[in-house]
Amino acid sequence: MSWLMQVSRRGCPLFVAFLSLLALNANTRADTIPPHTGGTLTFILPSEPSTLVSLATVAQPVIAVSSKVSEGLLTYDYNLNPLPQLATSWEISPDGKTYTFHLRPGVKWHDGQDFTSADVAWSIELLKKVHPRASSTFANVIQIKTPDPLTAVLELSHPAPYLLRAFAAGETPIVARHIYEGTDALKNPNGNAPIGTGPYIFSEWVRGSHVIFKRNPNYWDKPKPYIDQLVVKFSTDFVVRSLALETGQADIGYRTPVALSDLNRLKEKTNLVFDTRGNNYSYSVASLHFNLDDPHFSNLKVRQAVAHAIDRDALLRVVYFGYGTATATPVAPGLKTFHSTAPSPYPYDVAAANRLLDEANYPRGADGTRFRVTLDYSTFDDTFRRNAEFIRSALAKVGIAVTLRSQDIATYAKRVFTDRDFSLVSDQYANLYDPTVGVQRLYWSKNFRIGVPFTNLSHYHNDKVDQLLEAAQTENDPDKRIALFNEFQSIIQRELPDINLVSPQFITIANPRVHDHSPTADGLEGNLSSVWLDPAP
DSSP: OOTTTTOOOOOOOOOOOOSSOOOOOOOOOOTTSOOOOOOEEEEEESSOOSOSSTTSOOOHHHHHHHTTTSOOSEEEOTTOOEEESSEEEEEEOTTSOEEEEEEOTTOBOTTSOBOOHHHHHHHHHHHHHHOTTHHHHTTTEEEEEEEETTEEEEEESSOOTTGGGOOOTTTSOOOOHHHHTTSOTTTOGGGTSOOOSSSEEEEEEETTTEEEEEEOTTOSSTTOOOOSEEEEEEOSOHHHHHHHHHHTSOSEEOSOOSOGGGHHHHHHHSOOEEEOTTOTTSEEEEEEEEOTTSTTTTSHHHHHHHHHHOOHHHHHHHHHTTOEEEOSSSSOTTSTTTOOOOOOSSOSOHHHHHHHHHHTTOOOOTTSOOEEEEEEEESSSHHHHHHHHHHHHHHHTTTEEEEEEEEOHHHHHIIIIIIOOOSEEEEEEEEETSHHHHTGGGTOGGGOOTTOTTSOTTOOOOHHHHHHHHHHHHOOOHHHHHHHHHHHHHHHHHHOSEEEEEEEOOOEEEOTTEESOOOSTTGGGSOOOSOEEOOOO
């Protein structure tokens, strides 16, 4: 019988909404105790990855497995300061247009060949062609020089002040040139059975069940890794994931792998460890997006009315059980330097919403309805559904009748980004480590690209916003860059191509026998080389 053990889908009990964050457990084992070696760690994911190398996708399950085999030049501490990985040191020229990386000597690919600067140059050029974000992240990189096997020099046409934070394993995986050269990268078998430099060697992928990685005995950072085996299992059912963690069938899950309504029960009834560390390389913001080509929402007064109708604080309590931070701007509060704390010019005010809809010539009918629209969401995360239900209820109070329509992520992406068959969308977007990388894509008019997922879905166009975003791309003065993003956020808050709602707090849940799983900002999306387990009793 499979690991799922045919678990029945019984509903989780609902608990009273939290007004403050649940106090999170921390592993208090002293740092002086040396790591134990051996054992198998079982990591559970909410869905099966489509590939094991994050070359052409930014899907979370792919990033989570890719980084165990394919490493990055750098990793990052909790404050996003760079730390060595495949690069041991680096310099940036005073004009911000030359990045020099000195690579780690003696590193071998899993097939025994040497890792060199040629692999770095090949990987970045390949990512520019196939990766959803790398084409813009590395847009200013015009040449990559390799003066010797352990030096890679990136030459830029213009400064890119965010670039040094782009080299994490999940975001910019370094792959083997000798594996990919002369092939179609998207069809290369390395995506299904990867060869990398990382702490784990690919062993098997049983579709629909699990992926197994074995310890790399020749890893450059000896004596790491400490565990013998990493097993990655998948389940789309949050009840199954909760029970797997509770019963020990899974050791760890990340980005809050269980229903938020179940967190308090798990904390009270189990000895599981709850940890927020390792989630700050990629903050997210949940939003309600308008299709500005829709005749209802091309009217600013209607969008203002919708904004007035939504109580963010209530949504945070009801949908997220307090696990997050309400935000009116697209830059997540976690990106403290860039996040604007200016309040929304459209606070919760049902009377103002009704007045604006009257002014927009949408009177109530005999049944109290002004007009009807459909709100789309994907089933990737249960909070998307709960957000949609909350918004439907809020808009009903001002006479807007909302029909909900759910679909899997592939159908949703086609409907929204290819067919543009939508009026309203409830979704969530990652800011990543910098607004230029994670936020600009949603508001830059040049990024309205039909058929390309997770781009400017509202079809928003504001010349001033374009100027601000493009200036921030190359501005090296930190204070000037902050000012540019503050002005950008002010315009977005006024013009409302979308309504930003909440930045969720993500929680890793682990068995107490698991230690040192998230020593860097990318947490379980890092390489897991430091993780270790208590010995079996």
